[in-house]
Amino acid sequence: MYRDRPLSLWRVAILILAAVSIASLTGCGRLDKDAVSTDLKTLQSATAEGMLVAGQAARSRAPADFIEIRTAELSKQAQDVADSFAETPTEHGFQDAATRGNDIGNRASELLDSLHSDPGNSDLATNVTHELQTLSDQASAAEESL
Amino acid sequence: MKKILQIALGVVAALGGFVDIGELVFNTQAGAAFGYQLLWTVPIGVVGIATYAEMCGRVATITKRPVFDVVRQRLGFGPGLITLIASEAINILTVAAEVGGIALVLQLYFADLPFRVLLLIAAVAIIFFVWVLPFEGIERIFGYGGLLLIVYIVAAVHLHPDWGSVAGGFVPHWQTGENTLIYWYFAVGVIAAAMVPYEVYFYSSGAVEEGWEEEQGDLMVNKANAILGFALGGVFSVALIIVAAVLFHPVGVNPEFLGTVALGSQISFGQTGLLLAALGMMFAIGGAAVEGSFAGAYAFAQFLGWEWGKSKHAKHSRRAPGFTSAWVLLFVLAFLIDLTGANPVLITEYAVVMAVVALPLTYLPVLLIARDERYMGEHRNGRLADALGFLYLGLLAIVSVVALPLLFATNHGSG
Numbered sequence: 001m002y003r004d005r006p007l008s009l010w011r012v013a014i015l016i017l018a019a020v021s022i023a024s025l026t027g028c029g030r031l032d033k034d035a036v037s038t039d040l041k042t043l044q045s046a047t048a049e050g051m052l053v054a055g056q057a058a059r060s061r062a063p064a065d066f067i068e069i070r071t072a073e074l075s076k077q078a079q080d081v082a083d084s085f086a087e088t089p090t091e092h093g094f095q096d097a098a099t100r101g102n103d104i105g106n107r108a109s110e111l112l113d114s115l116h117s118d119p120g121n122s123d124l125a126t127n128v129t130h131e132l133q134t135l136s137d138q139a140s141a142a143e144e145s146l
Numbered sequence: 147m148k149k150i151l152q153i154a155l156g157v158v159a160a161l162g163g164f165v166d167i168g169e170l171v172f173n174t175q176a177g178a179a180f181g182y183q184l185l186w187t188v189p190i191g192v193v194g195i196a197t198y199a200e201m202c203g204r205v206a207t208i209t210k211r212p213v214f215d216v217v218r219q220r221l222g223f224g225p226g227l228i229t230l231i232a233s234e235a236i237n238i239l240t241v242a243a244e245v246g247g248i249a250l251v252l253q254l255y256f257a258d259l260p261f262r263v264l265l266l267i268a269a270v271a272i273i274f275f276v277w278v279l280p281f282e283g284i285e286r287i288f289g290y291g292g293l294l295l296i297v298y299i300v301a302a303v304h305l306h307p308d309w310g311s312v313a314g315g316f317v318p319h320w321q322t323g324e325n326t327l328i329y330w331y332f333a334v335g336v337i338a339a340a341m342v343p344y345e346v347y348f349y350s351s352g353a354v355e356e357g358w359e360e361e362q363g364d365l366m367v368n369k370a371n372a373i374l375g376f377a378l379g380g381v382f383s384v385a386l387i388i389v390a391a392v393l394f395h396p397v398g399v400n401p402e403f404l405g406t407v408a409l410g411s412q413i414s415f416g417q418t419g420l421l422l423a424a425l426g427m428m429f430a431i432g433g434a435a436v437e438g439s440f441a442g443a444y445a446f447a448q449f450l451g452w453e454w455g456k457s458k459h460a461k462h463s464r465r466a467p468g469f470t471s472a473w474v475l476l477f478v479l480a481f482l483i484d485l486t487g488a489n490p491v492l493i494t495e496y497a498v499v500m501a502v503v504a505l506p507l508t509y510l511p512v513l514l515i516a517r518d519e520r521y522m523g524e525h526r527n528g529r530l531a532d533a534l535g536f537l538y539l540g541l542l543a544i545v546s547v548v549a550l551p552l553l554f555a556t557n558h559g560s561g
Contacts, residue, residue: 038560045400052397052409061416069257070405077402140398 031090031098033146039081040101040143046077047108047136054115054132057125067119075112081105100142104135111135153370157378164379165295166434167247167404168240168339168498170427171491173383174407175559176332177390178399179325182307182315185387187333189316191340192380194541196372197534198341198509201516201527202350203368207358208525212351213512214448220511230449232504237344237442239497241480244435245269246490250404251428254420262485269481272435273474281355281456284436291429295382297422301414302388312388331552331559334545335495338502340376340383341542344441346508351444355455365525389414400560404491439480443472495558502549505542513539 031039053070056062082105085098111128118124176184202213209216214233218226248268249261256264276284321329349372358364389410394401401407404427411423440456447454447469454469484490513535517527527535 038557041398041400042560044398045402048397049394049399049401049406049409052393052399052413056409056412056416062412062420063255063417065255065257066405066408066412066420069253070403070409072257073403073405136397 029088031084031088031094033091033094036090036094036097036101037143037146039084040097040139040146043078043081043101043105043108044136044139044143046074046081047104047132047139050074050078050108050112051129051132051136054125054129057115057119058122058129060120060122064119067125068116071112071116071119075109075116078105078112079109082109094146097142097146101139104139104142108132108135153367157370157375164340164376165292165382165430166240166339166342166437167243167431167490167494168335168342169383170247170386170404170407170430171401171494172332172335172339172498173386174390174394174401174410176336177387178394178401178406179332179559180321180329181391181395182311182387183319183321184329184332184336185312185315185384186318187336188340188380188383188387190318190541191337192376192383193534194337194538195341195345196376197531197538198512199346199349199376200369200372201512201531201535202346203353203358203372204365204525205512205515205522206350206353207360207364207368208523209515209521210354212354212444212448213347213508214351214445216515217508217511218449220514221507225507226449229504229507230445232507233343233347233445234442236342236497236501236504237438237445238476238479238483239493239500240342240344240438241435241442241476242483242488243490243494243497244431244438245272245477245480246484246488246493247404247431248272248428248435249484250490251408251424251431254405254408254424265481265484269477272432273477275432276436276439276456276473281352284433284456285352288429288433288436292426292433294422294426295430297411297415297419297426298385298389299381301411301419302385302392304414305389305392307388307392315387327552328556328559330548331556334502334549334552335498335559336383337545338498338505338549340380341505342498342501343504343508344438344501346512347441347444348437351440351448351454360525386410402491402560435477435480439473439476442476443469446472492558495553499549499553499558502542503546506539506546509535509539509542 050071053062053067053074057067082102085102085105090098111131115121115125115128173188176187205216206212214230217229221229245265245268249264252264252268253259253261275287279287353364353368358368386407390401393410393413394406399406408420408423408427412420415422444454446452447466450468452468453466455466483493515521516535517532519526
């Protein structure tokens, strides 16, 4: 009776190991549709919020510290998504969206970094606002096309 | 006249103290993700916390026993210990989220300082104020300061929302479609953020600290504080949802930073709006940090039968060293958690959702004592309090089962 107990534990351990091995061989570690969609939504959110922040900077309605910290956080968020798209392969059929996401993330991060470095420049902020608006629309379109 | 003033001050303090980082995060995220659709969850949370806070205050006034004393007595040592461990884990997470939240607010104006320095400033400042201020001072200063968040109520009106859609949001409805799980995650989050257990631990222990007496009319003070204070506090939640629904929902912003909450007020009123929001958040989050740390220390001391309290008597006679050490230790542990670099907003989400799991264990013994004539005499629950108590206990039981699966299934609301 008691000898069964260690055997059952071994069986459970082997089953878990097998499940993990199968998962790792059958697509885990690749971005599936849900992961690509989530990343694109994050990009769309970061670019949209960046657009709002840049809009405030363009009208000189917010202190420089506020613009600096918000652009830094949003830039990092956009760059993280871009890196994820660049470094992680996708499942079949989603590579184009990932490539698009990588481009959008990199460009958004670049724009936000430029505003972070010069938060008091209204002309720059106006340009960043318009370009982030376009990037936000593109991220949204890429997500909807999945 | 004096009693009316006392009631008014108490209501104002409860109103200002209602909002914490959980309210700020969950309400803003709910409004940004679903517009006005989740407004109906606010009154559900507010009625729940008002119902149980009133019971806790009444039990404390009549029996002179705060919540954790009641929990241990009604549940016994074993289940009481489990409740204690769960509560302390949640309290530490809550205080970590709040201290991190204060540092995030400071960062809006001091972007050049390293975040760890801001964390240190936040933790040291809170410990200093709690150390030097009397209990009433802590309650009033943080409560009144939190009232600056009225800027969100003004902003909600100023932004001219579609009031018909706002009214429609108060009608509970079932969301369908691909975002159903996320919808229910935020529904649970908004309700849970309003009903976190530390609020009742602090509230009932505060009633004992302030020496509420039935003969002095304090049952009326309790009822007014619990019902009016929390109900009016709910207006803040509604305002946060409306501001997010108007500004963030149409452009698809999913707020993952406390700075996004501040942005709502900043867009509405420029630099003044940002300053009022930042100060209001600092007081509200600071107050919640104090409440969370005290709740943890109260629970610990009351469970172990130690002397406890921040009242003049306890402080002057140095009769509560264990209690004092406990709240200081909670701040230190919270600070260490924040130092690991964990995102305070994410800690908040985990703290609120995990608190849900402990809610039935906290509220069941309160309900049992509040309706027990042997303890409460003529002040036992009436029919309405009983009905609401059982209704919410059932609701919390369901919510406590689904909360964690929803947290993981929705990747904490990110989809």
